């Protein structure tokens with residue numbers, strides 16, 4: 190006997206009152222903790238209404254499987270209203286991130302071939318490998334200049350530059366030079382705009398941006414300025430390649446980057462290409478850099494695991510004789526470490542889909558068209574899903590265990606993260622080079638939690654010490 194939708198436990202009757210309580214609990218910064226608390230109170234499924242968002246929340250991998258099987262041909266996520274509102278306000282085209290339906294699908298299919306197809310790794314890896322090497326060179330220089338044979342610092346700004354340099358090298362097939370001594374103020378401004386764009390999104394998630402716009406609120410203005418900065422810089426980079434492509438008469442010698450490939454392919458309109466390339470550039474900075482920062486932090490906390498990874502890397506290096514593509518096939522523990530980081534510190538608190546058909550979860554009927562959220566942060570810390578969840582154990586991702594719908598940091602299916610292959614290769618190559626060159630240590634007694642600024646971020650600066658090996 191299946192129970193009806195309206196019997197799902199939770200607070201969904203008064204969206205406005207719930208929004209008020211959410212605000213009192215500082216929910217805009219603590220969304221992940223509030224979700225944890227709700228699962229503790231209501232069990233593995235609850236319904237919630239905050240402001241105008243009415244959603245069903247789930248936590249079990251088996252239930253996630255049911256959800257994703259019902260996502261339909263045009264999987265649809267929760268709409269981040271302020272992002273769409275900006276595009277409407279400035280008359281900008283949406284890229285694949287914000288498109289839906291057939292428009293999304295037709296763009297995504299073409300982008301997939303150039304961005305997420307495993308075949309492209311051949312092109313991406315040499316570019317990303319060079320950026321990783323340059324990062325190491327930069328750290329060696331910093332250490333030499335300090336004169337103490339070590340460097341203690343909050344690496345986040347350095348990692349932002351690394352991530353922007355990485356994603357740009359793949360998108361544009363050329364280096365921006367962000368790891369040099371001189372940093373282009375335009376690029377620095379772009380980085381700051383992305384941080385600000387994320388930060389100003391979360392307080393607007395539950396309030397209609399049109400309202401905030403009308404009352405001239407500061408958060409909306411800051412949000413618009415941030416996106417303006419992002420579009421302006423991305424546009425400059427795109428124009429640059431566009432111009433080069435028109436001047437270049439000779440035959441192409443090397444891989445020209447994602448943007449030039451898309452332009453030459455001529456299957457998407459220039460406007461569509463620009464919109465998605467801008468999203469890729471903006472989406473490629475804070476995501477990988479914060480994940481790398483968390484990974485270094487965990488490896489500093491667990492020196493023995495750090496040694497295990499280093500040993501695996503050394504063996505892989507010897508076996509692959511300088512072929513980096515080969516090397517990436519021989520580092521399961523490094524890959525496990527990244528999965529482990531995303532389990533404990535996911536970029537996205539939740540994955541969401543509107544169901545395309547009726548389903549049954551936890552014996553409740555859920556009608557088609559319902560917004561269902563998988564609590565990714567909560568799932569990663571659930572002892573029923575991951576034994577001893579508080580422990581950082583890259584080895585739990587080796588072949589011995591069942592991983593059915595447990596590794597979801599990049600989402601799932603045709604709507605999963607478009608930047609996934611770039612992100613994975615970039616992060617793996619970074620860890621290879623860093624662990625081959627430095628030992629990572631941290632100060633004792635500093636426990637870092639997360640704060641929600643649309644993506645999850647460390648709630649305080651993480652200070653790490655890098656020592657040459």
Ligand code: HEM
Nearest residue numbers: 286469472473476536537599600601604605606607608612
């Ligand atoms: C979407 C995570 C890096 C671009 C997503 C989604 C997640 C995610 C969870 C939603 C997927 C879904 O709904 O199933 C991550 C993580 C990253 C990362 C954990 C790094 C550690 C990147 C990078 C780029 C990027 C480097 C760009 C190069 C995008 C885009 C989408 C997306 C464009 C929207 C795709 C669509 O709607 O079709 N990402 N991401 N991400 N990500 Fe990432």
Ligand code: 2DC
Nearest residue numbers: 266267286468469471472473476537538539643644
């Ligand atoms: C935030 O309740 C919490 O990858 C909301 O690279 C639901 C929600 C919807 C969409 C998610 C978002 C959350 C977190 C950030 C994500 C986003 C989809 C894509 C985006 C996960 C979970 C991200 C960071 C993209 C961003 C690209 C953009 C800057 C151009």
